[in-house]
Amino acid sequence: MYNRKYSWLKGIGRWMKYKYLLLIRARGGGAKVAKGFSIGLAIEMFTLPTMGLAFFLIFPLVYILRASFASALIGFVFGKIIYIPMSFLNGMVGGMMLPKRVHIHIPYVPEWINRFMMYNLKLIVGGIVDGIILGLIMYFPVKWMIDYVGHKRKEKRKTRRLHIHG
Template sequence: MMKRWFKYQALKLVRTKGEVTAVARGFCIGLAIEMFTLPTAGLAFFLIFPSVAVLRGRLASAFIGFVLGKVVYLPFAVLNERVGHWLLPEHFAVHFHMLPDWLNQLLTINLYLIAGGIVDGCILAMMVYFPLKKVLLWVQKHRRDNRRRAAHVIAD
């Protein structure tokens, strides 16, 4: 069942209309934003729209990257938290007097996850962009050649 779902997502990505670089860029935007959306209670999802517009990606591929990012988020959560500890000051903590201690600790952990997720998401997106672009170019060329061959067969 999962294999079929992944194949379907890959097929949707490959068939997304638009320039290959815009499709790859959109996918990477969605993937990067997913790396810090969970600790923000899903509000980071709304960053997809302006990010795609500013960086000129494809919205459809950004959504596919966002959905596939959910699959890889859990293994990256530990790394996100570690990177967040490296980025934020050593004794960083959230402390609102009106909130119970457990909620302050939860907010502190979420800030570590957000800080680390932003960095890890950007690095992951850069690592995925060029191989994805090459694969999309190869698939586009392969499909174009198949269409030409089919047109020649029909014409003959």
């Protein structure tokens, strides 16, 4: 008997498989998908300290670099997963990148707010640097994986065609 209780779950699975196939078959191949993933990952590394406003950088970057928007969103979500451990590295890198003489001092504000703003500045600077490096590092494995899966798919179709017509 048909079970309505779990039919929506099956629909989500089919939708995800469909979106996966669209990514694999994207025009521009693995390069387009990898560019999008790298953009999303890089932007996520400094989204939190900018209160989410950095997310809007995804749109023009995807358009200018002719990348895949769907894979940019996947990279953005992946970046959210690894952000907490990376935030410590982002803060350290930001501290090394900023000159020692840079301090934030807003008059008539408690000192803890000034320290909080300074740490956010370190997170932004470190996140930009780390995001660019992570994006460049992740570009090649994602590209190679997409190209590999596409090549295997073509080989499988070629073999199947030979068996049917052979």
